[in-house]
Amino acid sequence: MCGAECWPVTKEVETRLSVLETKLLRWTAGVMRMDRIRNDAIWQTFGVAPIADKMREAPLRWYGHVLRGKEDSVRKIVLEL
Numbered sequence: 115m116c117g118a119e120c121w122p123v124t125k126e127v128e129t130r131l132s133v134l135e136t137k138l139l140r141w142t143a144g145v146m147r148m149d150r151i152r153n154d155a156i157w158q159t160f161g162v163a164p165i166a167d168k169m170r171e172a173p174l175r176w177y178g179h180v181l182r183g184k185e186d187s188v189r190k191i192v193l194e195l
Contacts, residue, residue, distance in 0.1 A: 118169050119176035128166045135165045 121127065139156050140146070157164075180189045 118172040121169065121172075123166075123169050128169065131165045131169070 136153055136156065139160055139162070143156055143159060145151050145156060180187070180193055183190050
């Protein structure tokens with residue numbers, strides 16, 4: 115998810131991305147809604163983390179990356195303003 119650390123994590127965005135992710139996982143597995151297979155089973159098949167969790171994790175990962183950077187880095191200087 116390129117640039118996810120800057121995305122606003124609203125409930126609407128989270129829901130829309132989760133729906134899209136589930137549709138793509140179902141398509142990848144070759145499963146249709148008419149097959150009546152629960153989403154939980156699809157998630158367990160692939161063993162992937164929900165996209166909402168990754169979206170919440172991205173800003174923290176970026177923050178840690180900035181903190182580990184050089185002291186004269188533009189990102190670190192701006193962060194300390």
